[in-house]
Amino acid sequence: MDVRIERLGVRLGGRWVVDGVVATPPSGALTGLLGPNGAGKTTLLRLVAGLLAPEAGAVLLDERAVHDVERRERARRIALLEQDSSSALPLTVREVVALGRIPHRSAWGADPDPGAVDVALASASATHLADRPWAQLSGGERQRVHVARALAQQPALLLLDEPTNHLDIAAQLSMLDFVHRLGADGTTTIAALHDLNLAATFCDHVLVLAQGRLVAAGPPTDVLTADLIHEVWGVQADVLTHPRTGRPLIAWGRATPDRRPGPRG
Template sequence: MELSIADAGVRLGGRWVVDGIDATPPPGALTGLLGPNGAGKTTLLRLVAGLLPPERGAVLVPTPEGPRPVHTLDRRARARRVALLEQESHASVPLTVREVVALGRIPYRTLWGSDPDERAVDRALDAASAAHLAARSWATLSGGERQRVHVARALAQEPELLLLDEPTNHLDVAAQLSLLAFVRDLGVTSVAALHDLNLAAAFCAHVLVLSDGRLVAAGPPADVLTPELLARVYGVDADVLVHPRTGRPVIALTGHADPPLLGPPQEDA
């Protein structure tokens, strides 16, 4: 999917939480959405998902009639194209894992409640390496297992655009690497809010860096994740090295940045 975020902004509680974002994540690739707590990452994902209407600008997705603001699509049409994996809820529900994943098929159910492609649930479970959990009760799963099931439910929607808010939460190191490699290789336009800069550097083709609701940098991780940007946005002193096997950036943090390195976000980034 060719996604275009055009001067998008929204206020919450009278404050601009997302302020004039212009970005075009590359189609079919994984884009990392980065920034410190409170930067606006979750709000931007909800804007892109069409769950929040922008107060200015637009989030445009392609339709047969041409680009259209995503929030103007009806809920059923939007859910067939966009899947949002939000930060995990800890609520227990009396459902099996297979039943939870099948919730992703709701947009495809007919008037009589049937799904024209029930095998999509099996494909999603297999893709997320969660097929062995299918008969388990949702309430008995660990945090990491639940995250895999959430991914399977999102995949069951067969989306053209996959949005993930902190998808590596509750996962051990091996599971984090496996999940992001899987999303990277899906061939689906994906945007993931991530806190771990090294995971973003290792798996993302493109990154968007937010600070105080504004986009301060965008591009390939090797171009964007510089010591200067990390000092300015995160307030940390860091060296950016090159991984000896992959050639991807590796960020070595050494402490807080010196005050002279800090400053307001650059509007021309």
């Protein structure tokens, strides 16, 4: 799916949380959405998903404004994994993942691809959890199931808000490697991430936000420089070259005392 963000802006509580963002995440690629806490990453994902209406600008999906896309079609084409997705219902894992198939079901409840739930569970390495009660899962297990539910939608655009939350390092690497490989099937993915080394390792493209504004965009090798990290996050760092991948490898120094991270200029 082609995504174009055009001078996008929205205010929450009287403050511009997303302010004039212009970006074109590459189609069929993994774009990392980076920035300090409060930079506007979650709000931007919700705007792209069509869950929030912008006050300025637009999000275009294949040249159509997201809010012009009928809600059911939007649910078929876009999957959003939010940070705090939860359910109090007494469901099994398989039933939770099957919720992702609702937009595809006919008026009589028939699913045109009944094997999609099993494929999604396997893709998220969650098959062994299928019959477990949702309420008994750990945080990391729940995160895998949320990803499986999003994959069950078979979206053209996958939006992930901190998808590595609650996962150990092996699971983080496995998750992002899998998400990156979705691009081979044409899936466009935008993932909000806090770990810059994970972003540098797996993302094809990154967008860096600070105080609601886009301050940098491009391949991680071009964007994740020591100067930018200092300007945006207020942290000293050395950006090295990974000996195996050739991608940026960030060695952290220390936070700059009394410095408030923010956009340049």
